[in-house]
Amino acid sequence: MPYRSNEDLPARVRHNLPPHARSIYREVFNHSFASHVGDLRQEEIARRAAWAAVKRSYLKLGGQWVPKRQNA
Structure with a gap:
């Protein structure tokens, strides 16, 4: 089901990802769905x-x- x-x-997503990564997850999930x-x-x-x-823009280091x- 899409997320509003x-x-x-x-x-799992809400508690582990930072706000921007959550937005990426939601937008891609909804489009793909x-x-x-x-x-x-x-x-x-x-x-x-x-x-x-999410993994294209974020990396999990330890538990974060x-x-x-980005290359400058």
Whole structure:
């Protein structure tokens, strides 16, 4: 199911990701979910796409998600 706000995200996402990463997760999840209507794995695909998007911009160090450094 799509998420209307970051507060609606699963607890695992809300409690572990920083605010910007939560927004990335929500936006990608919702887009992917809408793109895979009718697929039996719709939610799984959306969840995987959302985590992949977060991992493109954030890195987990220890127990914290931190932004990846951008090349200047």
